[in-house]
Amino acid sequence: MFIKRLKIETGRGDVIRYIKFHRGINLIVDETPGTSDRLTGNNVGKTTVLKLVDYCFGADKSIIYADSENQKEVYHLVKNLF
Numbered sequence: 001m002f003i004k005r006l007k008i009e010t011g012r013g014d015v016i017r018y019i020k021f022h023r024g025i026n027l028i029v030d031e032t033p034g035t036s037d038r039l040t041g042n043n044v045g046k047t048t049v050l051k052l053v054d055y056c057f058g059a060d061k062s063i064i065y066a067d068s069e070n071q072k073e074v075y076h077l078v079k080n081l082f
Contacts, residue, residue: 006052010081019049 002023008016019028028046051064067073 003053003056006049006056008052017045 003021005021006017006019008018010016028049048064051059055061055064065075065079067075
């Protein structure tokens with residue numbers, strides 16, 4: 001099995017994120033121009049992409065918007081997309 005792409009859209013068809021995958025190793029890298037020399041890679045979407053792939057393979061949708069470390073925390077903006 002090979003995942004060619006991951007496309008995330010709103011209910012209106014607006015594309016939120018479009019990621020193309022290639023055979024072999026795929027890296028998620030923050031290419032946003034920074035204001036400092038220190039790049040952290042935070043808030044790039046690494047964990048979210050993995051959660052979405054897991055969802056595509058049958059996981060419950062709540063893994064996308066629920067915080068696995070704090071079950072009471074919910075990302076309502078994402079939850080409302082479902």
